[in-house]
Amino acid sequence: MTEYDVLLADCPARTTLELISGSWMIVVLVGLAHGPQRYSDLQRRAGGITKKMLTQTLAKAVGSGLVVRPDRRGGAYALSALGDSLLVPLTALTTWAETHADELAEL
Amino acid sequence: MTEYDVLLADCPARTTLELISGSWMIVVLVGLAHGPQRYSDLQRRAGGITKKMLTQTLAKAVGSGLVVRPDRRGGAYALSALGDSLLVPLTALTTWAETHADELAEL
DNA sequence: CAGTATCCTATCGGATACTG
DNA sequence: CAGTATCCGATAGGATACTG
Numbered sequence: 001m002t003e004y005d006v007l008l009a010d011c012p013a014r015t016t017l018e019l020i021s022g023s024w025m026i027v028v029l030v031g032l033a034h035g036p037q038r039y040s041d042l043q044r045r046a047g048g049i050t051k052k053m054l055t056q057t058l059a060k061a062v063g064s065g066l067v068v069r070p071d072r073r074g075g076a077y078a079l080s081a082l083g084d085s086l087l088v089p090l091t092a093l094t095t096w097a098e099t100h101a102d103e104l105a106e107l
Numbered sequence: 108m109t110e111y112d113v114l115l116a117d118c119p120a121r122t123t124l125e126l127i128s129g130s131w132m133i134v135v136l137v138g139l140a141h142g143p144q145r146y147s148d149l150q151r152r153a154g155g156i157t158k159k160m161l162t163q164t165l166a167k168a169v170g171s172g173l174v175v176r177p178d179r180r181g182g183a184y185a186l187s188a189l190g191d192s193l194l195v196p197l198t199a200l201t202t203w204a205e206t207h208a209d210e211l212a213e214l
Numbered sequence: 215c216a217g218t219a220t221c222c223t224a225t226c227g228g229a230t231a232c233t234g
Numbered sequence: 235c236a237g238t239a240t241c242c243g244a245t246a247g248g249a250t251a252c253t254g
Contacts, residue, residue, distance in 0.1 A: 003205075004204075004205035004206075004208055005205065006133075006134060006137060006201040006204055006205055007134060007137060007138055007152055007153060007154055008154045009154030009155030010154075010155075011154075011205070011208075012208035012209065013201065013204035013205040013208045014130065014134075014204075015208065015211065016203075016204035016207070016208055016211060017130050017133055017134070017201075017204055018130050019211070021128055021129055021130045021226095021246095022128050022129075022245085022246060022247085023121065023124045023125050023128045023246090023247090024246090024247085026113075026124055027113060027114065027121075027124070030113060030114060031114055038215080038216085039215075039216050039217075040215060040216070043216095045114055046114060047114055047115045047116030047117075047118075048116030048117075050247075050248060050249080051216080051217070051218090052218090052219095052247075052248075052249090053246080053247060053248085054217095055216090055217065055218080056246085056247090060214065063212065063214045064211050064212050064214060065210070065211055065212040066211075074216075074217095082207065082210055082211070085203070085207070086203060086207070088199070088203070089196060089199035089200040089202070089203045090200070092195070092196035092199050092200075093196040093197070093199075093200060094113040094120065094124075095196070096123075096192070096193060096195070096196045097111075097113055097120035097121075097123035097124060098110075098111035098112065098113060098118070098120040099111075100123070100189065100192065100193070101111055101118075101119035101120045101122060101123055102119065103172070103189055104122065104123060104126070104171050104172055104173075104189070105170065105171050105172040107167065107170045107171060128246090129225085129226060129227085130226090130227090131226090131227085145235080145236085146235075146236050146237075147235060147236070150236095157227075157228060157229080158236080158237070158238090159227075159228075159229090159238090159239095160226080160227060160228085161237095162236085162237065162238080163226090163227090181236080181237095
């Protein structure tokens with residue numbers, strides 16, 4: 001196997017990396033970790049995010065299939081099964097960030 | 108414990124997320140995974156990266172302490188102990204990306 | 215409450231050309 | 235080989251005001 005390799009320029013996995021590039025996607029996905037939430041609850045949870053970035057980030061997340069809206073016609077946002085599986089490595093990453101934040105040198 | 112929470116606006120862990128935001132930092136770090144490498148080897152390895160982005164990304168990586176240059180006075184670039192520890196969650200993420208790339212919907 | 219619409223700035227990122 | 239210097243367009247992201 002090992003069909004894909006993120007080091008290769010034309011690898012589809014690069015698309016995934018671009019999806020979480022920008023600081024907000026990870027935060028929003030982690031914000032949805034403990035269950036479906038409505039827009040304003042999510043905005044409160046993802047500290048510091050503006051409506052613009054929340055809307056934009058959710059649009060990308062829904063568009064890519066990481067997030068769904070159980071009752072369309074607008075309701076809460078929730079992680080899809082795919083989004084939920086992505087949460088595993090993402091949580092490992094945020095845990096690392098929380099643990100080693102103090103060890104990073106200032107730029 | 109649990110001093111830091113990436114969901115909080117002023118959390119230092121956010122700095123880490125910003126560090127890997129942009130598509131190239133992850134690719135460069137993974138590119139250094141199997142050992143120290145010189146500039147042009149790394150450019151070849153990180154498929155598609157331009158000199159500009161490689162230089163810029165390496166500068167951020169070195170500045171934050173994730174990457175070091177064993178023999179300063181210019182030589183190869185290598186992961187620091189910190190960078191190496193970050194590689195663990197990063198590899199989990201890229202593996203996810205490689206495994207689930209085909210399941211993501213087109214935007 | 216849940217967005218949409220503007221405006222504006224800073225950074226990302228590619229292309230290209232140049233230097234020691 | 236290992237960068238630096240420019241120029242350029244596209245995107246990220248914040249602030250603010252407006253809508254149903």
